[in-house]
Amino acid sequence: MNNELKHLAIIMDGNGRWAKEKGLARTKGHERGAEVIRDITEYCSNHPSIQTLTLYAFSTENWKRPKLEVDFLMRLLDKYLANELETYHKHNVRFETIGDISKFSASLQKRIELTKEATKNHTNIAQILALNYGSRDEITRAVNKVLEANLAITEENISKMLDTPYSDIDLLIRTSGEQRLSNFLLWQASYSEFYFTATYWPDFTPHELDDIIAKFYDRDRTFGGLS
Secondary structure: OOOOOOEEEEEOOOHHHHHHHOOOOHHHHHHHHHHHHHHHHHHHHOOOOOOEEEEEEEEOOHHHOOHHHHHHHHHHHHHHHHHHHHHHHHOOEEEEEEOOHHHOOHHHHHHHHHHHHHHOOOOOEEEEEEEEEOHHHHHHHHHHHHHHOOOOOOHHHHHHHOOOOOOOOOEEEEOOOOOOOOOOOOOOOOOOEEEEOOOOHHHOOHHHHHHHHHHHHOOOOOOOOOO
């Protein structure tokens, strides 16, 4: 079995429903969700094989949400990055993003770039936030880059032009009970293992992640071949 877990990706879903069931504003669910990101990142930074953690934070479709909620999410992201810099340094975490951040405010773009710069030499693990990200958009942009470079349309050349040059996904988890990819890492997840949990993201814990990873190790990954 080829079950080494190097790249973990998570669709962090259920913040709004978590808040609604508790009689809280949706914003409270997002705030709690940001705290869980810290817990899961710390867990992954101490895991013996995980090298990359990619988190679906804001999709290209999330702009359809009410403006008040979108504005809150932008402020929350800025606050999260400001507060988490100490955590990144403590656990030797390199911060990266995928997606088109050019649509964010100039101040938020600056915060993102400053955080990348401050952590660029950290080598323990890469935390990648997918921001204004959609996989169809990413693949389309990658193909256009290949054409602009006057290269042949091959899997290798497209892969090189994707937002992330990192390895393919080994394990992809979605919280909240939904069982779909929602335009997330379609190319990179071609041979990933999937795990869907009914737990809302604000209730997701390192302990549950540990249990999921144990199940991942029990799976037989053949990549189209035989065991």
